[in-house]
Amino acid sequence: MSDGPTITTIAERAGVSIASVSRVLNGLPTREDTVRRVLSAADELGYVPNSVARSLKSRRTNQVAFAMADIGNPVYLTMVREIQPVLKAAGYRLVLHSTDADVAEEIDVLRSLGERYVDGLIMIPLRIGEAHLKAVEAARAPVVIIGSVPDGTRVDNVRTDSRTGVRLALEHFHSLGRRRIGFVNGPLDTVPGSARSTAYAEGIRELGLPYDENLVEIGDFYRAEGAQAVSRLLSRAPDLDAVMCANDLIALGALDVLRRAGRRVPEDVAVAGMDDIDLAAVAWPSLTSVSLGSAERGRLAAELLLDRLGNGDRDPKVVTVPPHLMIRASTVGEETP
């Protein structure tokens, strides 16, 4: 082998660290000006691997990733069922990440885009902080975020309006004569938890009902944790006549808890969930739920990503899908067959 330029000589010439040269040649995220200095130093030294590194950076993998909090939540499944065929028709295979809503893991996924194992990413983070947004904007491949990001963030974004969704359900309970409406939420440090908390407080006030903190309980967005939170709520506010649940898994847990406690749904306690997952329609009783247009959000996200892969330069787009209420037996009783 010839005694040609090495990453050490390139590093000297470019005035950057050896690690930086290695990062650039491996297509890892690196500051723009470092990339430029390394590539021009390598060119000047006649370092041929540049072309390989460049082809590495530009090669298509024909894969797209979808990163969600928990593949156990059917709302993400609904999205996958929409995203996958849209991508497949365009020649892309879908790979999935279940991040457990862990911010560090999500940022790690965003950074890995520099390694080009996929051509683009659809992500639905539950917590969106500074570090997240920086990693999104620095991502080395196109990203679409499903969820609410701060206005002005440079990213394609599909959102819904869960605050309006919560109010639709509260108005429905109120129209049925319910006045002691409990609320079981997920963690308040998540974007949906925070939005739904505000929406419940506002909605209760707008209906002219007193805000009673005994009627509010925090659990998590899973069935088991939701059921435990409903149990706590029920022992603290045994006179409640309705429960608004921040997602359908919590609501399914509520149905279990109420059944085992001998409360009839909806006669004694009406129950509504959120997300309108497939299980809502087949639950017993079938579950009234606020649809946040999961299927449509998934499809729109896939379409935005494909559009971006075809046109990297256009301005970011924000698309909003409005919520609507699916009324079923858990609030209005079983229809007679």
Add this chain to the structure above:
Amino acid sequence: MSDGPTITTIAERAGVSIASVSRVLNGLPTREDTVRRVLSAADELGYVPNSVARSLKSRRTNQVAFAMADIGNPVYLTMVREIQPVLKAAGYRLVLHSTDADVAEEIDVLRSLGERYVDGLIMIPLRIGEAHLKAVEAARAPVVIIGSVPDGTRVDNVRTDSRTGVRLALEHFHSLGRRRIGFVNGPLDTVPGSARSTAYAEGIRELGLPYDENLVEIGDFYRAEGAQAVSRLLSRAPDLDAVMCANDLIALGALDVLRRAGRRVPEDVAVAGMDDIDLAAVAWPSLTSVSLGSAERGRLAAELLLDRLGNGDRDPKVVTVPPHLMIRASTVGEETP
């Protein structure tokens, strides 16, 4: 840039096509001797990118893929919940493929291992044919198969024994005095569908019962298709007093259909499923199910893969997890609280 060797001059020297050189330098699957000729020609010509290509081929991605038929089936979710922490503890991130049991797609995933987007693969195929096995044996990264592969296949393999599982359920029905035991299966061209069909026929015979084809219906391993198959079965054999379902999603569909048909479970019709998914325990009534050790199979598969990643040369291992029956209300009635 210097006028150094190019993939064209390497191709001439090695006596192979330009495409082959490109494949080798990009780490794509290529015949062993082609790889050797290309790399030695490139060395002789002083082509530096070799080192980049080599580091590309040997680089760790710290990702492992799990390819399953359908992320909507909770049995795979159970596996993911076991696989993910085992891999994470060893520094690997999990990426998921939902293949819809499509053989072409699964083979495509196996072939893509040459592109090194992951360091290894755990796959649970429903249909295992010649093409599959060839792709498994030719895979460019370690593979573990969950499911029954032909004896002698050179692959690490975790299996269960669903035939014994079906018989456990049939014996349970028989011990409860049930004699008209229906069977709702998934497609017969799948490995589990075929095994469970044989097991039902044998099990019925061993119990001294007549095999009645009116008691057998084929649907698919999903809840909606399962429910439709149970409806057909019920109208053809209205006198059945038990239904064995080839998985829990079908059994959950059976509970819906029987409820809407006014049949009491288990008084009129006892129901059992298979896989023992989380929903089985919280269904109403709770569902008797044959556990095929999904959690354990997932964990063992992850451990086998890690072991293989640490020691590429050992002989393939086959591990078998025995089934057991989880008896719940859908066969023996609700316990009094």
